[in-house]
Every structure is written in structure tokens, then in C-alpha cells.
Amino acid sequence: xxxxxxxxxxxxxxxEVEIFTLFPSFHLPLSPxxxxxxxxxxxxxxxxxALFGPVVAAACILPxxxxxxxxxxxxxDSKQLSATARSRLAVQIRAVAVDCQIGAASVKEIDRLNxxxxxxxxxxxxxLKLNVTPDLCLVDGNQRIPNLAIEQETMIKGDSRSxxxxxASIVAKVWRDELILRMAxxxxxxxxxxxxxxxxxxxxxxxxxxxxxxxxxxxFSPCQKS
Numbered sequence: 001x002x003x004x005x006x007x008x009x010x011x012x013x014x015x016e017v018e019i020f021t022l023f024p025s026f027h028l029p030l031s032p033x034x035x036x037x038x039x040x041x042x043x044x045x046x047x048x049x050a051l052f053g054p055v056v057a058a059a060c061i062l063p064x065x066x067x068x069x070x071x072x073x074x075x076x077d078s079k080q081l082s083a084t085a086r087s088r089l090a091v092q093i094r095a096v097a098v099d100c101q102i103g104a105a106s107v108k109e110i111d112r113l114n115x116x117x118x119x120x121x122x123x124x125x126x127x128l129k130l131n132v133t134p135d136l137c138l139v140d141g142n143q144r145i146p147n148l149a150i151e152q153e154t155m156i157k158g159d160s161r162s163x164x165x166x167x168a169s170i171v172a173k174v175w176r177d178e179l180i181l182r183m184a185x186x187x188x189x190x191x192x193x194x195x196x197x198x199x200x201x202x203x204x205x206x207x208x209x210x211x212x213x214x215x216x217x218x219x220f221s222p223c224q225k226s
Contacts, residue, residue, distance in 0.1 A: 039098075041134035042164025043127060043145075045119045046078070046172045051207075051223055052190065052197035052216050053180050054104040055115065057122035058172035059130055059137070060164055061098040067163050070096070077159040078169040083177070090174040093167045100167075101129035102175050111219040120145050126168075140165045187213050 045057040062070065074081070075089055094100050103125030105118035113121065124145045127137055136151045140158035158165035177196055184192035189210050191202040199222055207222060216223040 038135045039132060040164055041099075041127060041130060041137045042140075042158070042162055042166070042168040043123045043137050044140040044159055044165050044169040044172055045122055046169065046176050047197065048115055048119050049199075050197035050217075051199045051203065051220050052107075052187075052192065052213070053176070053183065054106050055110060055119050055122050056172050056176040056179070057103045057119070057126040058100065058168040058175065059103070059123070059126035059134075060093065060100045060168040060171060061130065061132055061134060062093075062164055062167060063096065063098055066096045070167065071163055075163060075166050075170065077166055078173040079159075081170070086170050086174050086177075090171050093171055097167070099130045099132045100171055101126050101131075102172065103127070103129060107215050107217055110217050114219070115217075116143065124148055126172075138162050138165055140169070183215065187215070 039061060041059045041061045043057060043059045045055055047053060047055045070089075070093065073089065073092060074085060075093065078086055081089070103122045105113070105122040105125075109121065110118040120143060123139065124147075127134070127145070127148065127150065134150060136153060137145070137148070138158060139145060139152050139154050142154050142156050144152055144154055155162055155165065159169040160166070180192050180196045184190075190206045190213070191200065194200070195203045197203075199220075204222055207216070211225075212218065212223050218224060
């Protein structure tokens with residue numbers, strides 16, 4: 001009887017977490033129950049498919065009272081937003097967040113570890129930089145972060161389902177885009193201003209014409225020399 005009761009408690013706690021983090025389109029309340037004092041961090045990465053530059057992650061902890069406001073302001077999967085909207089929302093998220101930190105994995109780490117492991121490393125670094133230690137990390141995707149001494153839960157399409165993950169995706173995307181724009185000044189030939197490091201036709205043609213830079217991922221086939 002006692003074991004069954006404990007299982008019910010754990011299941012109830014997980015259900016509260018899920019209800020707390022889903023968007024209102026799921027017809028669930030955004031506010032946690034009074035008994036739910038979990039500190040939840042949403043974690044997401046950007047730049048995984050790019051040919052140029054680091055992979056970047058953000059970890060974001062939001063106070064309960066701002067969740068509904070952020071949803072109504074348009075916080076959602078960063079890929080569904082314009083660059084202008086993302087920039088505006090990133091400022092707003094950082095202003096109200098309990099804590100929000102960036103982690104990155106370099107091009108050398110991507111080439112040495114592979115892009116999946118480098119993405120997980122960037123997410124781990126973002127979490128470990130948080131000044132407030134979360135009770136639970138909601139991680140976008142289906143891959144757990146290795147050797148993380150904090151409870152974590154993976155969430156497929158998490159940036160469309162969790163306000164914390166969506167906020168992290170926006171902050172990470174804006175931070176990385178701003179970095180690539182600064183790098184574009186030094187490497188104008190790759191059209192980075194427009195492609196943000198991704199493998200567009202112009203970018204691939206520039207690779208054929210000019211070769212790779214030190215910030216290209218040589219483990220990615222378009223960047224490999226013939």
C-alpha cells in the first residue's frame with residue numbers, strides 16, 4: 001500500500017510539471033498548484049545544422065507569474081518567429097527571467113565529438129552556468145544530457161510544447177545570430193549575414209570558390225576538401 005502511494009505521488013508531481021509547462025493551446029492551466037515548488041529550467045540549442053560557427057544553447061528559468069504574459073506576447077518556437085520578433089522577445093525574456101544563461105561548443109569540439117555530443121555539451125554548459133540550480137531541466141529533443149547531476153526530462157518538439165524551452169530557444173537563437181553577424185564582418189565572402197552559417201546555395205558556392213575558414217565545421221561534408 002505504501003509503495004503504491006509513493007508511485008501515485010511521483011506520478012502526480014510529474015503531471016503537475018507537465019501542466020505547468022504546456023502552452024494554453026493544450027487547454028491546461030499555466031499556473032502551478034500551490035504544492036509545486038519545483039524550479040524548472042528549459043534548455044534548447046541552435047545552430048546544429050549550420051556549416052559555420054559554434055553550436056549554442058540557452059538554459060532559462062522563468063518565474064511562475066510571467067508565464068501567461070510571455071505566451072500572450074508571442075513566446076513560441078523560435079523558428080516560427082521573425083528576426084525582429086525574436087530580438088524583442090529575447091530582451092523581454094531576459095528582463096523577467098529568474099536566470100538565463102548561454103553555453104556553447106566550439107567548431108573544434110563539434111569536429112572532435114560530433115554535432116550531437118557537442119550540442120549536449122553546449123546545453124550542459126548553459127545549465128551549469130545558472131546561478132540558480134534548477135530541480136528539473138526540460139531538455140528539447142529525445143537525447144538526455146550525459147553526466148548531468150540534475151533531474152532532467154527530454155521533450156520531443158519541446159520548443160512547441162514548453163514555455164521554458166521556447167524561451168530558451170529564442171534567447172539562444174538571438175545570441176547566436178548576433179555572434180554570426182559580428183563574424184560576417186571578417187568573412188563577408190560566405191554571405192553569413194543572410195545565411196547565419198547554414199548551407200545555402202550562396203554559402204556552398206563560396207566554399208567551392210574560396211575554400212573553408214577556421215570557423216567551418218570540417219566534419220560536415222560540404223566543408224570537406226575534395
